[in-house]
Amino acid sequence: MNKDFENINFKNYLKFVLPTIFSMVFISIYTMTDGIFVSRKLGSTALAALNVTLPAFNFIFGSIFMIVIGASAIIGINLGAKEIEKANKNFSNMIYALAFITLFYLVIGLFFSKSIAELLGAKEDLLPYAMDYLFILFIGSVGFVIKIFTEIFLRLEGKFNLSLFATVVGGVTNIILDYLFIYHLNMGIKGAALGTIFGAFINGLFGIVYFAFNHSQIQFTFTQIDFDFLKNSMINGSSEMVSSLSAGITTFLFNTVLLNSVGEIGVSSISIILYVNFLLSSIFIGISMGIQPLLSYNFGANQLDNINKLLKMSCIIISSISILAFTICNIFKFQLISLFNTENVELIEMTAQAFTIFSFTFFISGFNILGSVFFTSLNNGKYSAVISFSRSIVFKSIIILTLPSIIGLSGVWLTIPLSEYLCVIITLYFYTKVKKTKLLDCKITN
Numbered sequence: 200m201n202k203d204f205e206n207i208n209f210k211n212y213l214k215f216v217l218p219t220i221f222s223m224v225f226i227s228i229y230t231m232t233d234g235i236f237v238s239r240k241l242g243s244t245a246l247a248a249l250n251v252t253l254p255a256f257n258f259i260f261g262s263i264f265m266i267v268i269g270a271s272a273i274i275g276i277n278l279g280a281k282e283i284e285k286a287n288k289n290f291s292n293m294i295y296a297l298a299f300i301t302l303f304y305l306v307i308g309l310f311f312s313k314s315i316a317e318l319l320g321a322k323e324d325l326l327p328y329a330m331d332y333l334f335i336l337f338i339g340s341v342g343f344v345i346k347i348f349t350e351i352f353l354r355l356e357g358k359f360n361l362s363l364f365a366t367v368v369g370g371v372t373n374i375i376l377d378y379l380f381i382y383h384l385n386m387g388i389k390g391a392a393l394g395t396i397f398g399a400f401i402n403g404l405f406g407i408v409y410f411a412f413n414h415s416q417i418q419f420t421f422t423q424i425d426f427d428f429l430k431n432s433m434i435n436g437s438s439e440m441v442s443s444l445s446a447g448i449t450t451f452l453f454n455t456v457l458l459n460s461v462g463e464i465g466v467s468s469i470s471i472i473l474y475v476n477f478l479l480s481s482i483f484i485g486i487s488m489g490i491q492p493l494l495s496y497n498f499g500a501n502q503l504d505n506i507n508k509l510l511k512m513s514c515i516i517i518s519s520i521s522i523l524a525f526t527i528c529n530i531f532k533f534q535l536i537s538l539f540n541t542e543n544v545e546l547i548e549m550t551a552q553a554f555t556i557f558s559f560t561f562f563i564s565g566f567n568i569l570g571s572v573f574f575t576s577l578n579n580g581k582y583s584a585v586i587s588f589s590r591s592i593v594f595k596s597i598i599i600l601t602l603p604s605i606i607g608l609s610g611v612w613l614t615i616p617l618s619e620y621l622c623v624i625i626t627l628y629f630y631t632k633v634k635k636t637k638l639l640d641c642k643i644t645n
Contacts, residue, residue, distance in 0.1 A: 204279075204357065204496045207505040212512050215493060218363035219354065220485030225363075227481035229370040229398065231474045231538075233391050236381050238539045241328075243467040243546065245388055246539070248328030250470040251321050251454060254447030255333055259304060259340055261443025263347050266296050266429075269436020271351050272495045272576055273428070274417065278355075279499025283416070290417045292425045293432065297348065301341045308337025320454055325463075328388045335389060339396030345403025353406055355492045356415055361405065369402025435580035445591030449614075452599050456611060460603065464543070468550045469611075471539050472557055476615075479524040483565035486513055486520075487572035494576035510573065517565035528558035549608075556612040563619040570626035574633075582629045589625050594618035 238246040270293040277286035307315075312334040313326075321329035346369065353362035373394050380390025409415060433440075450473070457465030490509045497505040528535075532554040536547050567590050574583035595618045602610030602617075 204493055205500065205502055205505065207493070207497070207508045209512060212490075212509070215359055216486055216489035216513075216516075218359040219489030220482055222350065222363045222366040223481040223485035223488065224478070225366055225370045227478040229373045231478055232374050233377060233395060234470060234474045235538050236377050237388060237391050238467075240381050241387060243543065244324050244463065245328050246470050247463050247466040248321060248325040248388065249332065249391070250450065250466055250473070251319050251325055252316070252329050252332050252336070253450045253473075254319055255315055256336060257443040257447035257450070259336065259343060260347070261440040261447075262300060263297070263340075263344055264443060265433055265436040265440035266293060266300065267347050267351050267436070268491075268575060269432035269434070269580065270296075270428075271355050271492065272435055272578055273432060275355055275492050275495030275576075276499035276578060278416070279496040286417050287420050288422050288425065289428050289432075291419050291422045292428050294419055295424060296429055296432075297344050301344050304337045304340035308334055308340075312337060319451060320458070331387070331389045332392045335392035335396060339392070339400075342396045342399035342403060345407055346399040349403045349406025349409075351488075352415075352417075353409065354489070356409075356417075357492075358409070359489070361409070365402050365405035368405070369398045369400075371398075372401045373398025435575060435578055435583075437580050437584045441584050441587040441591060445588060445595075448592055449595040449599065452596060453611065453614075456599055456603055460611075461549075461608065464546050464549065465608075465611075467543075467546055468553060471536060471550050472553055472612075474539075475528070475535050475554075476557070476560070479528065479561060480564055480568070482520050482524070483517060483568045486516060486565070487569045491572050491576045494573065495578075498577050510569075513569055514566070517569060521562050521565055524561035525558050528554055528561065552609075553612040556609060557615060559616045560619050563616075563623045567619060567622050567626050570630065574629065577633075579633075582633075586622065586626055586629065590618060590622035594621045 234246060234249060237249055270289060274286045274289050274293075277283075277289060313330050316326055316329035316333055319329065349365055350362050353359075353365065376394035376397050377391055380386040380394055384390060386393070410417075410419065450469075453469050454466050457469060490513060493509055494506055497503075497509075532551050533547070535554075536550050567586060571583045571586045571590075574580070574586070595614055598614045598617055599611065602613060604610070606613075
């Protein structure tokens with residue numbers, strides 16, 4: 200692994216990044232499939248309920264990502280510095296934390312699913328759908344835990360293709376079970392939740408088997424709980440938690456504003472937009488997550504030239520994908536909308552108008568995603584968290600609560616693009632500040 204991680208050229212870059220991109224794109228596809236099946240079989244009310252539960256989904260994923268990403272960055276630095284014993288100890292402490300969080304969500308699901316659904320704004324027709332989905336989501340969170348663990352740590356081990364294979368198998372399982380549960384067994388939104396949980400569990404089994412049978416260079420050992428490491432992991436991974444939690448909060452704000460202004464149809468419209476956004480943005484996420492272990496390892500090994508090479512190649516690719524995503528979102532917007540709904544003309548027209556405005560997001564969002572992951576990889580959770588917090592909640596909350604009252608519905612659709620453009624200023628400022636510390640002040644050699 201060390202040789203591959205230190206020999207950074209475009210061929211090796213693609214070797215590391217492409218499996219992660221494919222993995223993230225596939226995740227977005229089978230996530231979007233949930234929305235498509237629910238919308239087509241159960242209608243726009245069920246789709247709106249699915250979106251209402253999104254803040255809880257984001258909180259679950261964000262808390263797991265906070266621990267796993269934060270810990271993996273520190274462990275990657277340990278490996279780069281050849282501190283194997285320390286890496287094993289830290290790895291074991293992370294497992295303890297994941298076991299605790301699994302039990303926590305089990306209790307939440309058993310006793311508080313209805314209360315959380317109501318807190319998120321589910322009322323009348325939306326409440327039964329939201330309750331059923333949240334109950335299964337919480338009690339089955341162990342599937343998400345082992346899924347995220349598998350995807351991140353197989354990449355840290357250099358097993359990018361195995362991580363991709365695990366994601367594909369889990370995703371295909373999710374799609375097949377969704378179709379079976381929703382269309383053939385008539386399990387409704389419960390079927391969508393069960394398909395998601397079982398798919399995640401199958402994905403995670405690959406990582407459990409890999410690490411349980413001593414195939415890895417890092418091993419679980421029974422050790423004392425290191426609260427300092429856990430605290431540092433959560434601080435370092437806080438940007439991922441902030442990003443996910445903030446996405447949940449802003450989704451709640453979007454839902455509230457839209458329900459009060461145009462009703463349930465507005466929530467259905469933003470649901471479609473967010474699904475498509477996840478699909479197209481998954482490439483940016485894949486690039487950033489793909490280079491994360493490489494950045495951490497090379498930072499630990501003091502290979503600063505390699506860090507600059509990784510950033511340069513990533514920025515070139517992100518720029519190209521940004522133009523492609525903008526073009527797809529405008530030329531094929533009606534085709535994308537028709538995946539979810541072909542009957543409600545008002546919904547189609549509203550969402551098409553939103554896409555025209557929203558598509559400008561893609562010119563900038565990839566660089567903000569890269570910036571957040573970059574600082575996390577260098578164990579600079581502070582900068583990463585500020586970027587994520589500003590991008591995900593500060594700017595969005597201010598804009599969504601003010602602009603729609605001034606210019607109407609277009610203000611809702613402008614919220615995310617404006618937030619991204621404001622946030623990139625912060626990202627560039629932090630990067631410039633890091634350059635001035637001479638940390639990355641190295642000449643790039645091709």
